[in-house]
Amino acid sequence: MVVRDDPRALASTSGPPTYLVAVDLVSVDAEGSAAVRLDARGLVLGSDPGWRGLLPGQRVVATGRLMPPRPGDLRAAVLSVRKAPEPIGRPSWAQRAAGVLRAGLQRACEPLPDDSGGLLPGLVVGDTSRLDPGLEEDFRTTGMTHLTAVSGTNVAIVVGVVLFVVRRAGAGPVLCAVLCAVALAGFVILARPSPSVIRAAAMGAIGLLGLATGRPRAAVPALAAGAAVLLIADPELASDPGFALSVLATAGLLLIAPVWRDGLRRRGCPAGVAEALAVPAAAQIACGPVVAAISGTVSLVAMPANLVAVPAIAPATLFGVTAAVLSPVWPAAAEFAAWIGHWPTEWLVLIAHLGARVPAGALPWPGGAFGGVLLALLTVAFLCAARRAIVRRLATVVALGAILGALPVRLLASGWPPPGWLVVACAVGQGDAVVLPAGSGRAVVVDAGPEPNAIDHCLRRLGIRHVAILVVSHFHADHIGGVAGVFRDRAVGAVIGPDWPEPAGGRAAVETAAGGAGIALRTVGPGWVWTVGDLRLEVLGPITPMRGTNSDPNNNSLIVRATLGGRSVLLLGDAETEEQEELVTAFGAGLRSDVLKVAHHGSALQAPELFDAVDPAVALVSVGRDNDYGHPNPVLLARIARGGARVLRTDEAGDVAAIVVDDGLAVAGRGDPP
Numbered sequence: 001m002v003v004r005d006d007p008r009a010l011a012s013t014s015g016p017p018t019y020l021v022a023v024d025l026v027s028v029d030a031e032g033s034a035a036v037r038l039d040a041r042g043l044v045l046g047s048d049p050g051w052r053g054l055l056p057g058q059r060v061v062a063t064g065r066l067m068p069p070r071p072g073d074l075r076a077a078v079l080s081v082r083k084a085p086e087p088i089g090r091p092s093w094a095q096r097a098a099g100v101l102r103a104g105l106q107r108a109c110e111p112l113p114d115d116s117g118g119l120l121p122g123l124v125v126g127d128t129s130r131l132d133p134g135l136e137e138d139f140r141t142t143g144m145t146h147l148t149a150v151s152g153t154n155v156a157i158v159v160g161v162v163l164f165v166v167r168r169a170g171a172g173p174v175l176c177a178v179l180c181a182v183a184l185a186g187f188v189i190l191a192r193p194s195p196s197v198i199r200a201a202a203m204g205a206i207g208l209l210g211l212a213t214g215r216p217r218a219a220v221p222a223l224a225a226g227a228a229v230l231l232i233a234d235p236e237l238a239s240d241p242g243f244a245l246s247v248l249a250t251a252g253l254l255l256i257a258p259v260w261r262d263g264l265r266r267r268g269c270p271a272g273v274a275e276a277l278a279v280p281a282a283a284q285i286a287c288g289p290v291v292a293a294i295s296g297t298v299s300l301v302a303m304p305a306n307l308v309a310v311p312a313i314a315p316a317t318l319f320g321v322t323a324a325v326l327s328p329v330w331p332a333a334a335e336f337a338a339w340i341g342h343w344p345t346e347w348l349v350l351i352a353h354l355g356a357r358v359p360a361g362a363l364p365w366p367g368g369a370f371g372g373v374l375l376a377l378l379t380v381a382f383l384c385a386a387r388r389a390i391v392r393r394l395a396t397v398v399a400l401g402a403i404l405g406a407l408p409v410r411l412l413a414s415g416w417p418p419p420g421w422l423v424v425a426c427a428v429g430q431g432d433a434v435v436l437p438a439g440s441g442r443a444v445v446v447d448a449g450p451e452p453n454a455i456d457h458c459l460r461r462l463g464i465r466h467v468a469i470l471v472v473s474h475f476h477a478d479h480i481g482g483v484a485g486v487f488r489d490r491a492v493g494a495v496i497g498p499d500w501p502e503p504a505g506g507r508a509a510v511e512t513a514a515g516g517a518g519i520a521l522r523t524v525g526p527g528w529v530w531t532v533g534d535l536r537l538e539v540l541g542p543i544t545p546m547r548g549t550n551s552d553p554n555n556n557s558l559i560v561r562a563t564l565g566g567r568s569v570l571l572l573g574d575a576e577t578e579e580q581e582e583l584v585t586a587f588g589a590g591l592r593s594d595v596l597k598v599a600h601h602g603s604a605l606q607a608p609e610l611f612d613a614v615d616p617a618v619a620l621v622s623v624g625r626d627n628d629y630g631h632p633n634p635v636l637l638a639r640i641a642r643g644g645a646r647v648l649r650t651d652e653a654g655d656v657a658a659i660v661v662d663d664g665l666a667v668a669g670r671g672d673p674p
Helices: 093-109 114-125 133-142 152-168 173-190 195-213 216-233 235-239 241-255 257-266 271-295 302-326 331-356 368-385 389-412 452-461 483-487 504-516 577-591 608-614 634-642
Strands: 008-010 018-028 036-046 059-061 065-067 077-081 086-088 297-299 362-364 421-425 434-437 442-446 466-471 495-498 521-524 529-532 535-541 559-564 567-571 595-597 618-621 646-649 656-661 664-669
Touching: 093 114, 093 173, 093 302, 093 331, 114 133, 114 302, 114 331, 133 331, 133 452, 133 483, 152 173, 152 302, 173 195, 173 302, 195 216, 216 235, 216 241, 241 257, 241 271, 257 271, 271 297, 271 302, 271 368, 302 331, 421 567, 421 595, 421 618, 434 559, 442 452, 452 483, 466 483, 466 529, 483 504, 495 504, 504 521, 535 577, 577 608, 608 634, 618 656, 634 646, 646 664
Parallel strands: 036 077, 442 466, 466 495, 495 521, 567 595, 595 618, 618 646
Antiparallel strands: 008 018, 018 036, 059 086, 065 077, 297 362, 421 434, 421 656, 434 442, 529 535, 535 559, 559 567, 656 664
16 A cells, blocks of 8 residues: 555544554455455554554555445545554655654744644644644634644745745746746645645645736636546545635635725725735635535634634744754754744634634534535625625624624523533533532533543533542543543642543543643542532442443442532442442432432443432433434333433433522523534
8 A cells, every 4th residue: 555644643542542544555465365456545544653654655565454434435445454564665755855844843843832832833734743632623613723734825825925035036927937836846745745735735826826917817717627627636525525615715715805805995995904804704705605514503703713813824834834944954943933933823822712712603503415505595695685785784784783782692691501500411422521510610520521622612611610620430431531621721629530440541541631730540439528619529339349240340430429509419420230239238218319310321231229219300311312322221211200300311402401499400401412
């Protein structure tokens, strides 16, 4: 096979990372049959660190298990490989040189702060290996995700600077074209000629063509021809949303931006300001339907965020490229250039952080093809109608009225969290994450779900800035995979967990996350009590270590009861029948609680006598939509409901809460299951 792109590591909570490597398959030799020559794309799932250092263009031989791709994936096959690949020859000199420059840029960015130091290589050469997942999510939420990777903007900036310099030097059109082509080829090699980079180069070059010739409409046929050629050369782009966004953004810059820019200038707006306003607005309008179809939302912050980000993109890109070029010959100068480049990058980080935290920054919209087509029709209708002055004035008045009327209500009464909330089960997919209030902006978090972003967003929605204590019921990935999201931009006071070593990878992941915050994981058992403000936590189990059960980690889950304001919440982790029966034997009616977090996502492995002993008024089920485990069990839910409990599921109602009211308990669902 031939490596097509840089290997990408997928972190795992239960062991070393798995490396995803896009490859071109050259031949397949199955045992007992002759080799088959072919030319097809594939994906390698490699578990050996030997995959990590491969460069694009490297030819390798690997032995593994050949599997079919997922439905809808245009790759021919997926190869699961446990051993290291066997390289054949070396990559091309150009790819080796690009590897040296990329590594040099990463070294130059090492002394920088984590956020800007991880973003700058991604912005310049598409290397996101150090980019914090939380920051990447903020860029996505704010509608600035194109800045975390190489885009046509970066290509246009680099080639545009070359064009400006050679024109100032008096070069003719032919020499300008040659030098710009050399700069373009060099930048593509530096950023690696993956399909996304080639796409960005083609779209950026077409956009630059319109800018350089002063005839933007003349570039429209070039855009159409370029898109057609790319699709013929790489049919996989037809299913790539990034390709559609690149083409649409470029079309917006060619067709819409000049009209808006000229209109602003006729009304007295300075040329530079008119350009800065028209360009991001046109790109956002053009890309809006595809973004809405993908995300099911319409961002209200994307346009202003991209507008204020514009001044930082060019200096960050140019100083980043300078740092990469200088790194092999003058490392100190490369670090200095990266240090200068990190200041505009910090501005981008600030915009992403603030934009992601704007209340109601994204409005719900129908997803899929229907939502995309609907927004496209509305956009075209508005653009046509807006040619009339009265329509523009009316639209401005309506928009301002909606903002001034709705925003204060949204800020003062967002609807979430509900007043008097006692406990919230976060919608984190197929996993567990429960939050208990411990004062203004403080909480106790029990488990963290399968991935960081979901729990981070849930805590943001609840306004939690300080986690008094993180309780880990057990170390399975669906309970600890999101631990990093709990620590993201928050102070954590303590971390506790069960005295059970398995799974070792999950326990190590929790210890690493806690150690990064200067906290040691503390093991606790029955009788442990912790008081935080008005909240009291008590560990009831596991009473004795259990071995040889259906799942020992599950049956050694911490069982925690929380008491607040005279109300109690029983949290069962993933305790199964054996631990539940032991709990009933030890405590009996002493397990009585107002709210029950149903164990193990509502699996069938439950002790019926436990529900009789607890007799909850509210039962919370944390479960992922359309999961492969058959959770929750419908017979179990019917059994709980017959006992008089109100059952709330995160796969149906999103974040769910039990609320203390004057005459008892109430329930609420946020209504946005992932």
